[in-house]
Amino acid sequence: MTDISAFPAQAASASDYIALLKPRxxxxxxxxxxxxxxxxxxxxxxxxGFSAILALAVGAGASGALNMWYDSDIDAxxxxxxxxxxxxxxxxxxxxxxxxxxxxxxxxLTMILAAGLFAAALLAFTIFFYAVVYTMWLKRSTxxxxxxxxxxxxxxxxxxxxxxxxxxxxxxxxxxxxxxxWTPPHFWALALTQSRDYRNAGVPMLPVTDGAKxxxxxxxxxxxxxxxxxxxxxxxxxxxxxxxxxxxxxGIAFVALAVRVxxxxxxxxxxxxxxxxxxxxxxxxxxLFIFSIFYLTALFAALLIERIAGAVLG
Amino acid sequence: xxxxxxxxxxxxxxxKRRNVWIALALFxxxxxxxxxxxxxxxxxxxxxxx
Numbered sequence: 001m002t003d004i005s006a007f008p009a010q011a012a013s014a015s016d017y018i019a020l021l022k023p024r025x026x027x028x029x030x031x032x033x034x035x036x037x038x039x040x041x042x043x044x045x046x047x048x049g050f051s052a053i054l055a056l057a058v059g060a061g062a063s064g065a066l067n068m069w070y071d072s073d074i075d076a077x078x079x080x081x082x083x084x085x086x087x088x089x090x091x092x093x094x095x096x097x098x099x100x101x102x103x104x105x106x107x108x109l110t111m112i113l114a115a116g117l118f119a120a121a122l123l124a125f126t127i128f129f130y131a132v133v134y135t136m137w138l139k140r141s142t143x144x145x146x147x148x149x150x151x152x153x154x155x156x157x158x159x160x161x162x163x164x165x166x167x168x169x170x171x172x173x174x175x176x177x178x179x180x181x182w183t184p185p186h187f188w189a190l191a192l193t194q195s196r197d198y199r200n201a202g203v204p205m206l207p208v209t210d211g212a213k214x215x216x217x218x219x220x221x222x223x224x225x226x227x228x229x230x231x232x233x234x235x236x237x238x239x240x241x242x243x244x245x246x247x248x249x250x251g252i253a254f255v256a257l258a259v260r261v262x263x264x265x266x267x268x269x270x271x272x273x274x275x276x277x278x279x280x281x282x283x284x285x286x287x288l289f290i291f292s293i294f295y296l297t298a299l300f301a302a303l304l305i306e307r308i309a310g311a312v313l314g
Numbered sequence: 315x316x317x318x319x320x321x322x323x324x325x326x327x328x329x330k331r332r333n334v335w336i337a338l339a340l341f342x343x344x345x346x347x348x349x350x351x352x353x354x355x356x357x358x359x360x361x362x363x364x
Contacts, residue, residue, distance in 0.1 A: 012328060012332075013331075014331065014335060017332075045353055047350065047353040048350065051346060051349070051350050054346070106343060110346065113347060113354070114350050
């Protein structure tokens with residue numbers, strides 16, 4: 001018998017199914033994955049390399065669909081996510097689950113064929129970690145949700161490296177560590193401005209559980225670890241002169257913005273405060289959030305440019 | 315008793331569009347598996363002992 005609830009009241013368009021795959025997260029995964037693949041030693045094969053990155057992208061999309069399936073109740077209660085395909089009723093929860101599971105299986109199978117068991121196991125672990133450990137468990141139970149859960153977003157360069165070489169080394173671990181340490185200040189900067197939404201949705205983000213001041217200090221602490229860590233590729237020879245400029249200048253700017261957030265009142269007025277005053281105070285957190293995206297992109301772009309330049313110039 | 319669900323014309327159109335996309339995606343997956351297999355086999359052929 002057909003389950004009527006499986007048919008959403010409104011007809012979904014192709015863009016709704018694409019939105020289920022969280023294309024912005026997917027683009028970061030693809031970008032860091034490509035850099036990880038190109039930084040790995042060896043020539044690689046274009047068909048196998050393309051297939052591995054595609055599998056990585058589809059696996060990330062599958063995780064996004066599973067996240068939207070499970071979190072549709074939370075998404076419906078938050079302004080930032082209420083218009084997503086599931087809470088808005090354009091795609092049913094069953095469809096999101098079906099798409100997520102199907103794409104998970106296909107992406108891991110493709111990775112097995114293109115790159116072998118080790119890279120496929122890493123990909124499967126990443127999907128499991130994001131969909132089950134982060135989404136189903138950590139997100140609703142601890143303010144450390146995005147710290148631990150950030151591992152799934154950090155692993156793509158290591159998966160791509162493993163896809164090319166069949167193993168891991170210090171360099172991909174450093175790339176993973178950089179994204180891992182970047183994730184908390186990035187998300188907490190955004191969370192400072194959205195804490196009312198998170199509280200209403202019952203998500204224990206750090207500004208909700210520990211308050212804005214503690215969050216601002218956490219952001220500064222993680223930034224102070226991230227900035228020198230991002231320079232580590234210089235010590236191993238992974239990063240060259242361009243990377244040196246980007247990582248050092250970017251790190252100084254990142255810490256400067258984090259210090260500005262620490263001494264601001266960002267997040268203090270999020271609840272019940274006067275709207276314009278709250279917006280003004282939150283500016284420093286928003287600036288850090290926007291800069292953090294530019295910073296991570298610039299770090300990996302520097303590695304990418306150095307690899308391409310190295311290949312062209314021999 | 316069997317219950318039949320009556321879809322609106324808009325839902326039927328959406329279902330048709332979905333089916334086309336699924337067919338295209340499956341075809342693309344098939345081509346990808348073919349290309350990967352050929353590439354892996356080529357590598358195997360080149361590496362075989364003479």
